[in-house]
Amino acid sequence: MISKVSISNYKSIQNLEIPLANVNVFIGENGSGKSNILEAIGMACAAQNNQLTTEDLFYRGIRVAKPALTFSSFLEKKQSKEIEISLIGKEEYKSKLFVENEEDIFSVWKNKNNNIPKDQDFYFNFLIFNLNSNVLRGFIIESQKKPLGIYGEGLDILLSTFSKEQIEEIKSYNFINWLEDFVISDNLQFAGYKLGRSLSKLYFTDKYMQKKNNLFSAENANEGALFILFYLALFISEKTPAFFAIDNIETALNPHLGRELMYAITQLAVKYNKQVLITTHNPAILDGLNLFDENQKLFIVKRKDNGQTVAEELKAKPQIKEGKYKLSELWMRGFIGGLPKDF
Numbered sequence: 271m272i273s274k275v276s277i278s279n280y281k282s283i284q285n286l287e288i289p290l291a292n293v294n295v296f297i298g299e300n301g302s303g304k305s306n307i308l309e310a311i312g313m314a315c316a317a318q319n320n321q322l323t324t325e326d327l328f329y330r331g332i333r334v335a336k337p338a339l340t341f342s343s344f345l346e347k348k349q350s351k352e353i354e355i356s357l358i359g360k361e362e363y364k365s366k367l368f369v370e371n372e373e374d375i376f377s378v379w380k381n382k383n384n385n386i387p388k389d390q391d392f393y394f395n396f397l398i399f400n401l402n403s404n405v406l407r408g409f410i411i412e413s414q415k416k417p418l419g420i421y422g423e424g425l426d427i428l429l430s431t432f433s434k435e436q437i438e439e440i441k442s443y444n445f446i447n448w449l450e451d452f453v454i455s456d457n458l459q460f461a462g463y464k465l466g467r468s469l470s471k472l473y474f475t476d477k478y479m480q481k482k483n484n485l486f487s488a489e490n491a492n493e494g495a496l497f498i499l500f501y502l503a504l505f506i507s508e509k510t511p512a513f514f515a516i517d518n519i520e521t522a523l524n525p526h527l528g529r530e531l532m533y534a535i536t537q538l539a540v541k542y543n544k545q546v547l548i549t550t551h552n553p554a555i556l557d558g559l560n561l562f563d564e565n566q567k568l569f570i571v572k573r574k575d576n577g578q579t580v581a582e583e584l585k586a587k588p589q590i591k592e593g594k595y596k597l598s599e600l601w602m603r604g605f606i607g608g609l610p611k612d613f
Contacts, residue, residue, distance in 0.1 A: 271545050272513065276356040279342045280310040282579040289583065291567045292539040294547045295532075295559060296581065297601065298571030299610040303579030304549040307571070308398050308515040309333065311547070313379070314355035315396035315513075317365040322379035331398025331420040331517070336375040344577055352382075363393065395511035399504070401521060406496040407489045408470025417509045418500070425500050426472040426488070428507060430454040440502045443534060445527060446495045450477035450484070493522045501531060505538035505546075515547040525554035532558025540565050553598035561586055561597075568597075570608045582607075 277286045282303040288294075296304045309332045316322055316330055324334045343349050353367040366382040399420050404410050406422035417428045429437075429452070441451075452474050468489035476484045488496060501519075504510050520528050532555050539546055548555075559566050561584065569581040587597060588605050600606050 272357050272359050274358040275311055277310045278354040279350045280353050281306045281340060281342065282573065282577065283310060284342050284344065284578040286579060286581060288569065288581050292545050292565040293536050294567045294569065296549045296569045296571050298608045302571045302573055304571045305517055306579060307581065308517060308547055310355055312396055312398055313367060314357055314365045315393040317367060317381040318363060318390065318393045320381065324376055329414050331400060337369045337372040337377055392512050396513050397511055398515040398517055400517040401497055401500060403493040403522060406500060408468035411469065418504060422500055425503060426454055426470045428503055428509065436506055439506060443502065445498045445530060448476050448478055449495060450475040494524065494527065497522045498531060505535060505542055505544055512543060513545045517549050519548050520550050520552035520555055525552060528552055529554045529557045536566050553601045556597035556601060559597065570606060572607060
C-alpha cells in the first residue's frame with residue numbers, strides 16, 4: 271500500500287505531499303485539481319513499465335494534453351520541463367518524466383529513473399475509473415484494459431468468473447430493492463430479450479414483476495444498478511487492480527445510495543486489501559466515512575491565491591457551536607471548505 275505520494279510540476283500542482291490510507295476521498299470545487307492528483311499518480315504508475323505513449327495514458331484514464339500544458343506554468347515562475355512524482359510504500363518509487371518535444375501531443379514521455387518496485391503489478395495496474403452508462407449497458411467499447419475498462423467495459427465477463435460465494439456477497443448488500451437476481455447468458459438475446467445492439471451478456475430479474483415477464487437486459491436496466499454492481503465487483507474481485515482511483519463516484523447514484531455505497535467501500539477495501547482514491551461533488555458521500563478510522567482519509571482540495579493546488583486532510587469534524595452536523599452538512603454550510611466563493 272502507498273503511504274505517501276509526492277507530486278511536483280504536474281498541471282496545477284507545483285509541490286504537493288499527501289499521506290494515504292486504504293480509502294482516500296477528495297472534495298473541492300470544480301477545477302481545484304482533484305483529477306490532477308489522480309492523473310499524476312497514474313503517470314507515475316505508467317512510468318514504472320515505460321507505458322507512456324498517449325494511448326497508454328488515455329486507457330489509464332488520464333486526460334492527455336501536449337506536454338507544454340502538462341508542466342506547471344504559473345505566473346512569475348520559470349517553467350520546469352520535468353515532472354517528479356514519488357510513491358512511498360514499503361520502498362520509495364521515484365519517477366522523473368520528460369519529453370523531447372513539449373509541443374507535440376503525441377510525444378512519448380520518458381522516465382529518467384528506473385528503480386522498478388518489487389511489487390511491480392501493484393503500480394502497473396493502476397487505473398482511473400470514470401463510469402459511463404452507455405458503456406455499462408454494452409453499447410460502446412472504448413477501453414482496452416482487462417478485466418474491467420475505465421468506463422465500465424467488461425462487467426458481464428468479470429461477473430461470469432465469480433464464485434457462488436462472491437455472487438452471494440454482492441447480493442447481500444441489498445442496495446437495489448427491486449433486484450431478485452442477475453445472470454450472464456449468451457442465449458437470451460435470441461429469445462427476444464434485447465435488440466442485439468448491446469454487447470453485454472448481463473441480465474436482471476425484477477422481484478416485483480410476474481415470473482413470465484420479469485427478465486430484462488443490461489441495456490434496459492436502471493443505470494444506478496449497473497454502477498453499484500460495477501463498484502462491488504471492482505472491490506470484491508481478486509482480478510481487479512489493488513490500487514486504483516474512481517473519479518466522480520456519485521454519478522447516477524441517489525445521495526442515500528451513495529452514502530451506503532461509500533460505507534460498504536470502506537469495509538471492502540480493508541477486507542480485500544484494496545487502496546482507492548475517490549473524487550466526489552456529492553456531500554452525501556462524506557456521510558459514509560468515519561474520520562476516526564485510520565484506514566479512511568478525507569482531503570479538501572483547493573487552489574491557493576497563486577493558483578497552485580493544495581490538499582488539506584480533515585482529521586476530525588470541526589466543533590460548531592450551533593449544534594452537531596453530519597459531514598455533508600458541514601461541507602454545504604462552508605465549515606470545511608472546498609466550496610466556490612465567487613458567486
